[in-house]
Amino acid sequence: MFEISRRNFVVGLGALAIFPLEKAEPDLILHNGNFWTGNSRLPRAQAVAISGGRFLAVGSSDEVLHLAAGKSRKVDLGGKTALPGFIDAHCHPAVSGRMHLRQVDCDLRSIAAIQGALRDRAAKTPPGEWVLGFKYDDTKTSDGRMLTRKDLDEAVPDHPVYVSHRGGHTDFANSLAFKAAGVSQSTPDPAGGNFVRDSSGQLTGVVNERAAEAFNKVIPSSYTRDDYREGVKLISKMMTKTGITSVGDTLGSPEDLQAYQDARDTGDLGMRVYCFIGWSYIDRMIAAGVRTGLGDEWVRVGGMKQVADGAISGRTARLSQPYIGQPNDYGTFSATEEELYEIGRKAYAAGWQLGTHANGDIAIERVLGIYERINREIPRHDPRFRMEHCTLINDSIIERMRALNVIPTPFSTYVYYHGEKMQYYGEERLKHMFALRTFIDAGLRPTQASDYPPGEFPAMMALQSEVTRTDMNGHIWGANQRVTVAEAIRVGTINGAYASFEENLKGSIEPGKLADLVVLGRDPFKEDPSTLVTIPVERTMTGGKWVYES
Numbered sequence: 001m002f003e004i005s006r007r008n009f010v011v012g013l014g015a016l017a018i019f020p021l022e023k024a025e026p027d028l029i030l031h032n033g034n035f036w037t038g039n040s041r042l043p044r045a046q047a048v049a050i051s052g053g054r055f056l057a058v059g060s061s062d063e064v065l066h067l068a069a070g071k072s073r074k075v076d077l078g079g080k081t082a083l084p085g086f087i088d089a090h091c092h093p094a095v096s097g098r099m100h101l102r103q104v105d106c107d108l109r110s111i112a113a114i115q116g117a118l119r120d121r122a123a124k125t126p127p128g129e130w131v132l133g134f135k136y137d138d139t140k141t142s143d144g145r146m147l148t149r150k151d152l153d154e155a156v157p158d159h160p161v162y163v164s165h166r167g168g169h170t171d172f173a174n175s176l177a178f179k180a181a182g183v184s185q186s187t188p189d190p191a192g193g194n195f196v197r198d199s200s201g202q203l204t205g206v207v208n209e210r211a212a213e214a215f216n217k218v219i220p221s222s223y224t225r226d227d228y229r230e231g232v233k234l235i236s237k238m239m240t241k242t243g244i245t246s247v248g249d250t251l252g253s254p255e256d257l258q259a260y261q262d263a264r265d266t267g268d269l270g271m272r273v274y275c276f277i278g279w280s281y282i283d284r285m286i287a288a289g290v291r292t293g294l295g296d297e298w299v300r301v302g303g304m305k306q307v308a309d310g311a312i313s314g315r316t317a318r319l320s321q322p323y324i325g326q327p328n329d330y331g332t333f334s335a336t337e338e339e340l341y342e343i344g345r346k347a348y349a350a351g352w353q354l355g356t357h358a359n360g361d362i363a364i365e366r367v368l369g370i371y372e373r374i375n376r377e378i379p380r381h382d383p384r385f386r387m388e389h390c391t392l393i394n395d396s397i398i399e400r401m402r403a404l405n406v407i408p409t410p411f412s413t414y415v416y417y418h419g420e421k422m423q424y425y426g427e428e429r430l431k432h433m434f435a436l437r438t439f440i441d442a443g444l445r446p447t448q449a450s451d452y453p454p455g456e457f458p459a460m461m462a463l464q465s466e467v468t469r470t471d472m473n474g475h476i477w478g479a480n481q482r483v484t485v486a487e488a489i490r491v492g493t494i495n496g497a498y499a500s501f502e503e504n505l506k507g508s509i510e511p512g513k514l515a516d517l518v519v520l521g522r523d524p525f526k527e528d529p530s531t532l533v534t535i536p537v538e539r540t541m542t543g544g545k546w547v548y549e550s
């Protein structure tokens with residue numbers, strides 16, 4: 001392993017290398033490639049030498065092949081393009097991996113199809129046990145309406161059923177599920193959430209925000225420690241296949257942290273994890289003396305995560321102007337200002353980075369006010385406050401973010417994948433949403449972020465969405481926010497590393513950094529932007545090992 005402080009560069013031949021080279025025997029040399037390095041000192045290269053999971057040298061094929069020693073394996077990339085591995089700075093891998101293991105994937109195109117999938121699962125489920133679904137999205141079903149309690153009762157009358165919306169802030173329950181949760185027509189709504197009722201006061205089946213807690217309390221968690229690890233293994237395979245080598249898990253629990261470590265120990269973790277801890281666990285973590293940064297280059301404790309408002313895909317983000325077609329609907333807050341401040345201050349004082357989910361402009365302003373206050377009260381060098389999603393912005397938000405160097409983590413694939421939801425926001429508002437161009441021009445460092453399961457994670461989909469601002473049906477949303485291919489790649493690589501304080505460790509292809517990269521079937525710089533999403537990921541490498549090969 002090479003100490004960063006021992007690093008020197010041999011620039012004479014145009015190659016960059018760790019010095020002294022005579023001590024280094026590369027394990028692996030990738031040559032005859034088209035490397036986009038992300039390193040301004042040597043932006044393009046043909047070859048890399050790798051040793052101990054890190055890049056040892058980067059340069060021309062001739063220069064790097066010259067370093068080959070007896071044990072060096074050589075791989076000819078056949079001129080293929082290689083980029084630094086992508087970093088999905090905001091997603092929910094551990095929990096979605098467990099969902100994929102056990103729950104019904106409701107990403108289907110009609111309510112009838114969802115009913116069918118739930119019915120099939122119920123037939124295989126012992127009577128009385130819960131049937132759970134995830135990734136339901138009302139805007140992607142042909143019915144033009146939300147799932148109801150009645151739909152679920154029709155499909156599955158003998159089991160409690162609970163289906164979560166892809167947006168993550170709304171769920172759907174059948175009658176047995178309400179009964180199991182002890183919720184009836186006369187149950188009052190809890191703070192920060194509600195059980196939606198129709199004009200006659202009947203429960204519709206829709207459960208918003210913190211009203212979900214009534215169900216979470218009674219849905220038995222039947223996952224074993226092995227299931228937790230298996231979930232991580234599954235999602236790691238799914239994500240690395242699309243070019244991702246690092247993730248920020250932005251709402252982890254202590255059990256998730258354990259699961260990532262277990263998967264690492266069994267060799268099943270193909271991507272690095274910066275694991276945010278949800279606010280409800282923070283007291284346990286602080287009591288144990290844990291703070292942001294603890295861990296290693298595979299599994300590291302991230303910041304503390306809180307949630308200020310609702311979701312973009314679920315149309316509950318807290319906006320200054322109402323949703324289009326719903327004149328009295330401005331979205332919802334999910335926590336009070338005092339709650340966010342009290343918990344945030346406590347964690348910050350204990351050495352935690354803060355990441356707060358805020359989609360709507362009103363919610364973002366609230367969180368900025370809290371960050372400004374905490375920063376005044378507890379000054380710290382380089383705090384890297386994160387604004388998770390940071391979807392709808394205005395000029396004053398940008399000014400305040402610049403002053404505090406706040407990191408935005410806007411949705412990378414929403415324009416492309418969730419285009420049909422943009423009608424609720426409208427053309428004008430879209431000019432100020434997922435505002436990559438504005439963030440970059442302001443000198444901020446936005447990251448790539450799928451928010452999976454709400455959003456899709458393939459790295460090439462993120463590039464296409466950010467470069468074209470065009471949805472799957474060809475509609476353009478907010479063309480003023482387009483960025484170049486190079487900018488989109490930087491957002492997805494080095495900026496993600498910065499957001500976890502790891503920009504000296506990863507995010508570009510340069511000597512001394514972790515050997516994380518992706519080999520593509522075609523060159524995104526030569527691709528028509530409208531087909532970037534179709535570029536095949538041929539191989540993904542994390543720490544000098546292929547974690548995916550097509």
Ligand SMILES: [Zn+2]
Nearest residue numbers: 090091250451
């Ligand atoms: Zn999220």
